[in-house]
């Protein structure tokens with residue numbers, strides 16, 4: 592074994608730094624006549640068809656109350672140009688601040704939900720709550736993506752990936768191994 596991969600003991604409460612796949616997203620919501628946005632890193636694909644996305648929205652967040660009330664959200668994909676906005680939105684509560692106005696973001700009407708898309712993001716996925724069975728225990732919501740809006744260029748946007756401690760990685764180089772993808776699933 593090469594010294595390069597010699598591992599050391601690591602605090603288990605920090606493993607999320609390595610397992611959070613990103614990309615970091617901005618989750619918009621609408622309830623009681625008001626909009627909100629939160630930053631989110633803890634999400635994963637649960638199923639392809641119908642497209643289901645699972646994610647943790649901590650109960651203390653204003654977004655939690657809004658999304659429980661409406662059963663809807665939009666998952667927006669920010670890129671490198673929005674990194675300061677992503678950090679700031681994740682450090683202020685929508686109970687105190689109108690985040691669209693405060694951060695100069697443009698709300699755009701969605702097709703299927705009442706929640707606005709964020710115009711400045713590369714992609715926006717309209718979501719409806721699909722399953723709340725794990726919300727009380729884990730704050731884990733499962734949403735169905737009911738409409739998707741994606742900018743065609745660039746094909747590989749510079750998405751942000753959170754590694755903890757206020758540090759983000761930016762997606763960059765791509766590698767194709769298409770010839771090895773022979774399993775039909």
Ligand SMILES: Cc1cc2nc3c(=O)[nH]c(=O)nc-3n(C[C@H](O)[C@H](O)[C@H](O)COP(=O)(O)O)c2cc1C
Nearest residue numbers: 629630631632633648649652653654681683684685
């Ligand atoms: C990079 C980053 C990732 C975050 N990921 C999550 C997450 O996945 N789930 C969560 O509940 N909070 C997450 N947060 C914290 C929320 O964005 C933060 O508590 C925010 O202020 C919530 O806003 P709200 O109270 O208006 O809903 C993250 C914050 C940052 C900066």
